[in-house]
Amino acid sequence: DAGITQSPRHKVTETGTPVTLRCHQTENHRYMYWYRQDPGHGLRLIHYSYGVKDTDKGEVSDGYSVSRSKTEDFLLTLESATSSQTSVYFCAISGTPGGGTDTQYFGPGTRLTVL
Amino acid sequence: AQSVTQLDSQVPVFEEAPVELRCNYSSSVSVYLFWYVQYPNQGLQLLLKYLSGSTLVKGINGFEAEFNKSQTSFHLRKPSVHISDTAEYFCAVWGLTGGGNKLTFGTGTQLKVEL
Numbered sequence: 001d002a003g004i005t006q007s008p009r010h011k012v013t014e015t016g017t018p019v020t021l022r023c024h025q026t027e028n029h030r031y032m033y034w035y036r037q038d039p040g041h042g043l044r045l046i047h048y049s050y051g052v053k054d055t056d057k058g059e060v061s062d063g064y065s066v067s068r069s070k071t072e073d074f075l076l077t078l079e080s081a082t083s084s085q086t087s088v089y090f091c092a093i094s095g096t097p098g099g100g101t102d103t104q105y106f107g108p109g110t111r112l113t114v115l
Numbered sequence: 116a117q118s119v120t121q122l123d124s125q126v127p128v129f130e131e132a133p134v135e136l137r138c139n140y141s142s143s144v145s146v147y148l149f150w151y152v153q154y155p156n157q158g159l160q161l162l163l164k165y166l167s168g169s170t171l172v173k174g175i176n177g178f179e180a181e182f183n184k185s186q187t188s189f190h191l192r193k194p195s196v197h198i199s200d201t202a203e204y205f206c207a208v209w210g211l212t213g214g215g216n217k218l219t220f221g222t223g224t225q226l227k228v229e230l
Contacts, residue, residue: 004158033217040124040222041222042121042205042220042221042222042223043159043205043220044220045217045218048217058217090158090159092159103149103161103164104161104218105161106151106158106159106160107158108157108158109156109157109158
């Protein structure tokens with residue numbers, strides 16, 4: 001398995017509080033991604049990074065921000081959590097720039113509950 | 116834009132029976148196609164992928180899929196399922212429309228194998 005860890009694995013928080021999820025990789029892959037998984041929606045891309053300090057929005061980016069200050073870490077921040085952000089969050093990585101030939105490897109996920 | 120449709124949200128099947136999980140995609144350009152599997156409380160792992168060449172692709176755990184360009188389909192099959200195949204299966208497409216290395220996922224099919 002690709003060396004991807006996510007922390008925390010579970011979190012319960014209250015509406016309006018800030019939350020930061022961390023994705024850490026030991027594979028030196030260039031691309032990193034944050035997805036959310038919800039029943040009936042599959043996985044939807046929140047943000048992705050194509051290099052250190054290079055990030056872009058996905059299809060469901062509202063209410064989320066990201067940062068990548070070094071290759072191995074990709075942080076997802078909910079500035080003010082809402083109940084609609086209750087979900088399971090997955091980080092993924094892939095290696096080569098561009099091209100669909102690259103497989104994405106997924107972390108174990110973080111289950112976030114916003115009360 | 117590209118999209119993926121998995122028509123069956125749940126597929127029950129008896130052990131040792133064959134199974135087919137359906138996936139149709141929409142894209143105006145060439146695509147690469149993937150099937151991922153998610154076991155309970157885990158991340159996604161790649162089952163198989165189609166990039167080019169032979170339209171019949173073999174993956175792990177005895178699964179295979181056939182790319183059909185005229186029908187824009189990429190159905191997943193296994194001739195004889197096992198209890199351990201119980202999981203959720205996701206079809207995904209990556210299209211050469213630019214925008215970086217991103218996947219679009221279907222909503223998933225829950226395969227339940229019964230004795």
